[in-house]
Amino acid sequence: MNWDDQRTRIRRFLRDPDGNIWSDANLLRLYNDAQRDLNQTISLLEDVQAIRVPPIYQDSYLYEWEWRHTRNTEGYVYQALNFADQSDAVYVAMWEPEHLAGANADTNDPCWYYCHPWEAWITTRPGNPPPVWADSAFSDVISIYWDKHPIDATSKKELSRQDRTWRTRAGDPQAYYRKDALDNQIIIWPTPTTVSWSDITSSPLASHAVTYDWEEDDAYFTGTSQYLTVEDLDNSRWITYRWESQIGSTGGVFEYSDASSDLWLETGADAEHGIVLYDETDTADFGLVTDAGYAQGLTGAGVDLVAEENNVLMVFAKLPKDLVEETDISDYPVYMRKYIEYGVLETAYSSNTDGKIQSLEDYWGWRKQLAYKALKLFKSKKWADRDFRFRTKDLPARVSRRRPRLPDAYPAQW
């Protein structure tokens, strides 16, 4: 049952089959709104995912204005390096702002900086702790592990108070913190030193890249090549991005922020030009590891297995993903999706349109409230197999807290 099916049913109850009052786009927004409402009230969705460390390729950008040109709707994008607000420039090493400000640039910063987070694991001493990304549907952490060991939540404040080398420390991860609640970036401390590169199954587009057409000749390199540039026939030159051709045609007066989306190299009929390191298919759910091979060939109940060794494994409460296309399917099980529709119908009938009807708004609101109560009962039913037992306060707790800790007398105090 996809969005198209659900929309048909919603339209039947709205008595607006042709969309004369409520447009498809309007209903889709109401649906996504109702999904969030259901999630906030019932919170049934949870997931387990292994997050690849290092994360694989993703779009990076330097300036804020570049963000809209990235593929931010397909996954996370990373703002690389460092931005100096005073000079409106992006810099690499920490002494550069000093230089830009006209002072002596004597801040010692013997680190490597990177444009893509995975590059941090190539360097020996990354200047900033590299982030990994939780799933885009991530809401709250329930439990998080590195290589099957639990890691605790902390904050940058706590880390910087206890470890003056927190930016560059590497070792076995002990804790994690989140950059903020806007991006689902997770920074693991210390930066793990043992990472796996072997779980990336991408096929490279080509063995080498060429700039000019004469470089394609096998006399220089054999094997499949891929153009890194595109020929600008108007100006008789080869350029990396198509918007660069406008610089020649407009006499050099061109704002970079006017660049269109011609920034990326992709395969197939939609080929654009730019720079990319991995196949475009890697952008789908990038960073997440799932080994579904074991499920193939099974009938009845299938299983998906996640590879958690040398990766971050996260158990988390998740948000329902917004639907976009007619073929999109809600994250909720089939038997719960009608309850989302009740919310859509209530809001649609209450919106200030020609279709506003108070009695039907009240009716679907009543149905929605009944549904929420039913779902709460359903949640309690899920404990049917639990063995409940009464206990008096004098008996020892069944739960034994076996969290490892150092002896009470450690370290020795004098």
Add this chain to the structure above:
Amino acid sequence: MEMFCVHGWSCIWETWTVNSLETHVLELIGESVDSPDVFADTDAGMAPIRDSINAAIEEISMLTGCGKRNYHIPMKSGYNFYTIDSRQDEVAWPTNIWLMGIGRRLERVEFRWLIEYNPLWMQNTGTPERYCIIGTDILTVHPAPSSDTDILEIEACVVPERYTSDEQRIKLRDDYQWAAVHYAVGEYYAGRGDAIQAKKFHTRYLMKLGIQGLYQETPERVWAYQTQVTQ
């Protein structure tokens, strides 16, 4: 349209069928049973009514757990997490999980209990002793199996998959099937814009389902046991 007895509690062969439920809906909404003019006597014509009956079946099954199925999942050495991907019906909640080879019932625990009980639980391998459910469909076992040689038998209450033809079985207890009819009639009136009738029939559905306690009229009242010494 094929007809079946709607009073046939004593008739073994006269069990409820799809047609009988849909026929009863048609009667209640004033549609001609012999030659319906709004809902044609075809799978496509009956789809709106079937959709409502299916919705009722799902809700009743979800609330009562009236249907169960067994699922079998082969264990994989070293793996704690298994997604239950139902191909028939949807797992609502497990009621018993049995480790076939060892002959052991797994204890149901909560995930948050597990990580408190043993923070290093993912390090453990051996014979699974307990399980928990994450979200709606992720089965987690502890310890992780140490070999690929065992199978879990999961007995679970299920939400039946939707029927689409009058030859498919209605997976609902007989005494709940009346309730499903009233649910569908209520949705018919809702689709006509008659909120009063829709609410009336949906209330009948709730009454026939016998779970009015869930929808009590005075939910603000708190019921509690009290001893004589308690103020």
